[in-house]
Amino acid sequence: MNAHLAEAAKAASIPRDGTPRISVRGIRKSFGSIQALRGVDLDLWAGECLGIVGDNAAGKSTFTKILAGTYIPDEGSIELDGKGVRYSGPAEARNNGVEMVYQDLSLCDTIDVAGNLYLGRELRRGPFLDKAAMQDGARAMLKRLEVRIPNVAAKVAQLSGGQRQSIAIARSASFGPRVLILDEPTSALAVAEVEAVLALIMRLKAEGVAVILITHRLQDLFRVCDRIAVMYEGTKVAERAMDKTNLEEIVRLIVGEGHHT
Amino acid sequence: MTLYTERQQGSRLQDFLEANAHVLSIALFLVACCAFFTVLNDVFLSPGNLLNLLRQAAPTLIVAVAMTFVITTGGIDLSVGSIIALVNAVAAILLRDGWDWPIVSVLMIVLGALIGTFQGYFIAYQRIPAFIVTLAGLSAIRGVALVLTGGFSILIPPSLFLTLGRGTLLGIPLPALLGLVVAVVGYVVLTSTVYGRRVCAVGANTEAARRVGMPAKRILLSVYVWSGGAAALAALVIAARLGSGSSNAAVGMELDVIAAVVLGGTSLAGGRGTMLGTVLGALTISVIGNGLILAHIDAFYTQIVTGSIILIAIWLNMRIFDRGGGKR
Numbered sequence: 001m002n003a004h005l006a007e008a009a010k011a012a013s014i015p016r017d018g019t020p021r022i023s024v025r026g027i028r029k030s031f032g033s034i035q036a037l038r039g040v041d042l043d044l045w046a047g048e049c050l051g052i053v054g055d056n057a058a059g060k061s062t063f064t065k066i067l068a069g070t071y072i073p074d075e076g077s078i079e080l081d082g083k084g085v086r087y088s089g090p091a092e093a094r095n096n097g098v099e100m101v102y103q104d105l106s107l108c109d110t111i112d113v114a115g116n117l118y119l120g121r122e123l124r125r126g127p128f129l130d131k132a133a134m135q136d137g138a139r140a141m142l143k144r145l146e147v148r149i150p151n152v153a154a155k156v157a158q159l160s161g162g163q164r165q166s167i168a169i170a171r172s173a174s175f176g177p178r179v180l181i182l183d184e185p186t187s188a189l190a191v192a193e194v195e196a197v198l199a200l201i202m203r204l205k206a207e208g209v210a211v212i213l214i215t216h217r218l219q220d221l222f223r224v225c226d227r228i229a230v231m232y233e234g235t236k237v238a239e240r241a242m243d244k245t246n247l248e249e250i251v252r253l254i255v256g257e258g259h260h261t
Numbered sequence: 262m263t264l265y266t267e268r269q270q271g272s273r274l275q276d277f278l279e280a281n282a283h284v285l286s287i288a289l290f291l292v293a294c295c296a297f298f299t300v301l302n303d304v305f306l307s308p309g310n311l312l313n314l315l316r317q318a319a320p321t322l323i324v325a326v327a328m329t330f331v332i333t334t335g336g337i338d339l340s341v342g343s344i345i346a347l348v349n350a351v352a353a354i355l356l357r358d359g360w361d362w363p364i365v366s367v368l369m370i371v372l373g374a375l376i377g378t379f380q381g382y383f384i385a386y387q388r389i390p391a392f393i394v395t396l397a398g399l400s401a402i403r404g405v406a407l408v409l410t411g412g413f414s415i416l417i418p419p420s421l422f423l424t425l426g427r428g429t430l431l432g433i434p435l436p437a438l439l440g441l442v443v444a445v446v447g448y449v450v451l452t453s454t455v456y457g458r459r460v461c462a463v464g465a466n467t468e469a470a471r472r473v474g475m476p477a478k479r480i481l482l483s484v485y486v487w488s489g490g491a492a493a494l495a496a497l498v499i500a501a502r503l504g505s506g507s508s509n510a511a512v513g514m515e516l517d518v519i520a521a522v523v524l525g526g527t528s529l530a531g532g533r534g535t536m537l538g539t540v541l542g543a544l545t546i547s548v549i550g551n552g553l554i555l556a557h558i559d560a561f562y563t564q565i566v567t568g569s570i571i572l573i574a575i576w577l578n579m580r581i582f583d584r585g586g587g588k589r
Contacts, residue, residue, distance in 0.1 A: 070472060091474030106469035108462045110532035119462060120473025127454045155280075 019082040021046040021210040022067065022098075022179050027076035029062055036062040038234040039076070044179070049201055049211040051221040051242075053254055054231035060214050061103060063231070064181045067212070068100035069093030080178070094120070097178030101185050105168040109157035113149055114138035116156050117171050141174045142166075146196045161188035166196075173200060180204060181212045186220065198224050218247060232256055283526025284538045290524075290574055291545045298552030305555050312434055316426075316502070318547035319436035320345070320495035321514065322540060325521040326447035327491035329539045330484040332522050333451070334464040335531025336384060336391035338485060340398030341492040341518055344373055345511035347406040348496035353415035353506020362422035370493045376402065377489020381482035391485075399515065406508035414507040417500060426502030436498045443491070448536035460484065465532030520571045521546045545574075 020043040029037040037059045044050050052060050065071045067078070069087035078085050080096055087093045093100075107116050114134045115122075123130040123137065138152040147166040149159065156164060165188045172180060182201075186194045194217075201211055201224045213225060221228055222242060230238040230253040238253045278285070298305040324341050331338045348369045355365045376398070383394045417423065428435040451457040462470040463480050471477045500506050523529060524545055525538025549570055553563045 068472075089474075090472045094474050100472075102472065106466065106472050108465035108469055108532065110465045110528075111458070111461055115458065119469070120475055122455050122458055124455050127456065129453055129455060129458055131453075 018045065020044055020079070021048075021081060023079040023082075024067070025077050027063065027066055027073045027078075029066060029071060029073050035234055037066070037073070040231075040234075040236050042229060042236065044210045044212065046178075046208045046210050047205050048227065049205055049213060049225045051225035051228040052212060052214045052231060053216075053218070053221065053228060053250065055254060055256075058231040059234040060231055061183055064100060064183055064212060064214060065102075067093070067179070068098055068181055070100075070102075091120075097176070098181070099172035099175070099177040099179070100181040101168045101172050101183060103183045103187075105164055107156050107164055107168060110155060112155055113142075113152040113159070113167060116167055117141055117152075117174070119171065121175065141170045145170050145173070145200055147193070162190055162193055165189055166193060169197060169200070173204060177204075177209055179210045179212070181214075183214045184216070185213070186215060186217060194220070218250060221250075222247070230254055284535055284541065286577070287525055287538055287541045287545065287574075290577075291541050291548065294545060294548050294552065298548065298555060301552070301556040305552055310551070310555070312429075312432075312437075314547055314551045315437035315440075316434035317551070318543055319434070319440035320498050320511070321517050321521060321546060322440040322543040323443045323495045323498070324488070324491050324514070324518045325525075325539045325543045326443050326536065327484075327488040328518050328522050329447065329525075329527050329534045329536055330451065330460055331391075331488050332519070332527050332529060333460050333531060333534030334481055334484050335467075335529075336481070336484065337395065337519065337529075338377075338380075338488040339392065339395040339515050339519075340376070340380060340402055341488055341495075342511045342514035342516075343399050343402035343406070344376055344489055344492035345496040345499065345514060346403050346508050347376075347409075348373055348493045349500045349506045349510040350406040350410045350415065350508050351506070352497060352500050353417050354409065356417045356420070356422060356506075357415055362420055366422075366425075366497055369497055370490050373493025373496070374486045374490040377485040377487070377492075378482065380489070381485030384485060385478040385481035395485075403508060410506070410508045412508060414505050414509075416505050419504075423501050423504055426498050426500070426504075436502065439494075439498065443494070444536060444540050447539075451534055451536050456480075456483075461532055461534065463531075464534075517546050518543075524571065524574055546571075 022044045024040065024042050027037050027040045028035070040059070040063055042050075052063070054060050062071060066073045069090040069092055072087070078087075080098070085096060108119065111119070114131070114137070117138045118134045123133045135152050142149055142152070145166065147163070147170060149163055149167070156167065159167070165185065169182070169185055186197055189197065198220060201213065204211055205224075213221070215221065225242050228240050228242060228245070228250065229236050230240075230250070232254075237256075240249070240253075295305070304310055324345075328338060328341065351372065352365055352369050355368070356362060380394050380398050383389045384391045424435065426436060430438055451460065459470065459475050459480050462475060463477050467477050470480075496510070499510055521542035522539050523542070525535055525540070525542030527534040527538060546567070549567055550563065553566055554560075558566065
């Protein structure tokens with residue numbers, strides 16, 4: 001079975017020229033007795049959007065959290081622009097330009113909108129917060145993403161789910177990332193906000209950012225992704241170029257029927 | 262054509278009231294307490310009594326300022342009363358043995374901060390709940406004080422040191438001025454510095470703080486350093502006021518301090534702290550203690566009344582002011 005999976009994965013890989021923006025090999029991660037990831041390889045080039053799909057518990061979030069430095073892999077290597085990196089935590093990944101929007105958003109409810117957007121990279125004058133500059137910056141960030149939040153001094157706890165999600169996205173997209181990972185970024189968003197996120201992804205791609213998108217909204221994948229990777233039980237089982245596949249095939253790959261034929 | 266209009270922004274005044282509901286309510290409660298005790302005994306409002314009240318409130322206030330940081334991270338420090346007792350006793354021993362008071366003062370604050378560092382290490386890096394670590398500290402640290410003093414009170418020989426607790430500047434007791442300085446510094450640090458922002462972030466969502474690259478563990482440890490240091494400062498003030506050091510100093514003071522912070526509106530769940538509320542809370546606790554004595558209520562009843570008032574005040578605060586306000 002394992003050999004079969006590996007073979008399928010190899011066959012599904014699509015070769016491409018140049019050094020990948022991010023390249024991972026043989027990532028393994030166990031939590032106690034549970035093997036969350038059983039050796040995942042992936043390449044992603046600048047200006048490309050890769051969709052990751054798979055059933056619940058297929059290992060999508062674990063895999064992306066390893067890319068973002070939140071989890072440390074048991075085995076495997078990560079290269080950024082051809083340079084090997086080992087993170088000891090998310091701060092290092094962030095310094096290397098890898099940003100992630102987490103499914104649980106990682107916002108601080110009791111801090112205001114501007115403070116959350118600048119969380120961890122506060123503008124300062126000496127030891128003091130430069131609140132006015134952060135509020136101006138926050139307004140500019142939100143305007144660029146077409147997010148409507150009238151008061152950037154409002155506490156995040158007072159906002160709707162969609163607004164909170166928009167803030168998490170704005171935070172990770174606004175500081176010049178090289179790799180942007182979006183874990184279910186549109187689940188709580190309304191129609192116009194989803195459109196804004198998809199437009200943002202296209203814009204970031206054009207700027208040369210490598211984007212990884214995890215979503216259950218398969219129709220979104222066809223609009224912004226160049227490639228799609230399918231995960232199943234902790235492995236990558238298939239990779240397809242978006243223009244050479246269709247919805248039916250992807251659904252079949254996700255539920256695991258495609259590999260047995 | 263359909264008109265798309267933007268939702269109007271709510272009034273600034275309403276936002277302000279909602280954001281500061283807790284502070285406003287404790288301010289009202291403090292005024293009400295003062296009025297009540299004035300009616301019972303008009304000595305309460307005399308300048309002499311008020312200055313005395315401020316002098317006695319100062320140690321509680323100093324520790325409460327640091328405790329506000331601790332509770333804002335979602336932690337608690339139960340050991341502050343015991344740290345006060347230990348520092349109080351050690352300071353008296355050293356002064357009795359002829360050490361210079363400035364050296365003793367600095368050493369004692371370092372001692373308090375070291376105890377805080379020790380406890381903070383177990384809380385932040387070994388992930389033992391703060392409640393457990395500082396409960397152990399509460400017991401063990403006073404034990405050390407008892408061993409050192411043998412349970413006896415130690416007289417401090419007269420020196421300039423005693424003015425720290427007894428002196429006045431422009432008619433205002435020095436301890437009160439010291440408390441004010443500590444509170445102002447605490448206010449500025451909590452609301453306006455990067456460090457204060459990090460303390461709030463760690464308290465609101467530790468994992469989020471870690472993910473954005475904040476040194477979450479170091480921040481968590483640091484707040485216990487402040488509470489230990491502040492307890493030591495309070496201990497010096499108490500020793501100087503009483504002119505003696507004792508292992509029985511400040512029994513139960515951790516409860517007064519925590520009550521002051523929570524009365525002021527700092528959330529025990531972490532993430533939201535208010536220094537102004539803490540100052541008002543500390544004053545309220547002192548006013549209640551002082552007022553009950555002036556009202557000639559039996560000292561045995563004071564604890565019962567204090568406990569009841571704290572429960573009622575916090576209950577009212579939550580029922581009246583949280584309705585329709587923030588979500589936490």
